[in-house]
């Protein structure tokens with residue numbers, strides 16, 4: 660399988676589905692992690708260009724932990740928009756990797772960039788097989804299934820499928836720890852540590868699924884995008 664996980668910010672897919680991506684990778688799937696924004700508002704004192712460069716390196720180091728490709732689309736943080744330019748850029752990223760499955764934010768996400776990312780991924784997936792829509796890479800014919808990953812802290816998310824990440828939780832944590840700038844900056848901004856967020860949410864979803872640690876998902880239900888077989892690990 661070729662799995663593409665798309666988050667609004669450079670640390671989102673680690674937080675919401677890093678254990679599952681580690682499992683895909685261990686089981687032989689090709690994984691690409693995409694950050695739609697450059698994360699340049701992720702620090703209260705560093706200049707935007709400086710923190711964006713730091714976060715790009717952190718993102719690439721995190722992806723390297725599981726042998727995944729990393730790609731940053733580079734839209735300005737906090738200003739992700741569903742416009743023609745961004746849609747086409749995302750269509751081309753999807754076409755360049757030719758995934759079998761997409762994972763992204765739930766439409767109910769806590770951050771405006773997460774909500775826009777959710778919509779953008781659906782729209783771009785719908786355009787990526789349309790041949791008259793021209794981008795650098797040729798059209799990618801499959802109508803890909805899309806999974807929504809859990810929200811930050813699990814708020815407002817009704818899981819339909821769970822992935823046992825008991826054996827990959829340590830890898831997920833290692834990936835997250837590469838985002839050193841955010842562990843510090845978000846600790847101050849959110850009054851909760853990112854490490855606590857993945858630990859507590861992972862255990863909570865694990866409790867629901869009868870395992871030590873789990874991650875939660877639900878499929879986007881749209882014509883031709885649902886499958887009869889299990890696609891998650």
Ligand SMILES: [Zn+2]
Nearest residue numbers: 667668671770
């Ligand atoms: Zn985010």
